[in-house]
Amino acid sequence: MSMDTDTSRPKYELVADAIDRRAGELNPHDALPSERELMQQLNVSRMTVRRAIEQLVRRGLVYQVHGSGTFVADPAVVTKTLHLTSFTEDMVQRGLTPTTTVLSSATTQATAEVARRLGIQPGDEVFCLERLRLADGSPMALERVHLPPLGIDFATIDPATSLYAQMEARGWTVERAAQTIEAVNLDHTQARALDQAVGAAALRVTRVSFNDAGQPVEHAMTIYRGDRYGYDLVISRHAG
Incomplete structure (x- = not known):
């Protein structure tokens, strides 16, 4: 295994490129060389190897199993780490091309549940957006989003592009989110949209995003294939 000698780039990025090239020669779920082997083959420190692997994990190109090593990821499966990113950002980081089919886009009145999530009153006006999200042209997720009336003219929102990018361009800094992940089975409507069989397994992710002032700025429910x-x-047994 060899590493490029471009001195204008951080060394860990060059190591990541070298590991990625090696992964491209293997099959999904094949083991990559150990950290020690990578250190010896590329003549770099353990810290540099670990930082390179962390970058590849974030990009969805490899995955790690504690006590077993690092393995080539299956390109058909997108794995998300605990970083607050939009669907568009997720796909771009993994080298996939995100596209969107807008199913509906309109202002409506908040239901009791949506109002509770967004900290507003039932019946308040919200922007409701339903979209089919695709990666490299293949259906990935079905999404319903509600935005509260925090001073944005809903008519100026482009429903086909990243909402996070549009929020931040308008001064809504998306700082954190609370989300719930559940295993579900697809109903007829969801299965048809996602090109799956009725009853196929899926993940339902319900998220409320907050700005830097702690105000809810988005309630989203997304069904992923x-x-x-x-x-x-990555979880710890002990707090702190």
Whole structure:
């Protein structure tokens, strides 16, 4: 395994490129060389190797199994880490081309549940957007989003592009989110939109995003195909 010698780039990026090239020679779920082997082959420090692998994990190109090593990811499956990113950002980071089919886009009155999530009153006007999200032309997720009336003219929102980017361009800094992930089975409407069989496994992700002032700025419910999307979590037994 060899590494480029471009001195204008950080060394960990060059190491990541070298590992990525090696991964391209292997099959999904094949093991990559160990950290020690990579250190020896590329003549770099353990910290540099680890930073390179972390970058590849974030991009969905490899995954790690504690105690077993690093493995080539299946390109058909997108795995998301615990970083607050939009669908568009997720796909771009993984080298996929995101596109959107807008199913509906309109102002409506908040239901009791949507109002509770957004901290507004039932019946308040909200912007409701339903979209089919695709990656490299293949259906990935079905999404319903509600935005509260926080001073944005809903008529100026482009429903086909990243809402996070549009929020931040208008001064809504999306700082954090609370979300729930559930295993569900697709109903007829969802299955047809996602090109899956009725009853196929899926992930339902319900998210409320907050700005830097702690105000809810988005309530989203997204159904992801179970065969193409997953989550990588790093958890600790002890707090702190």
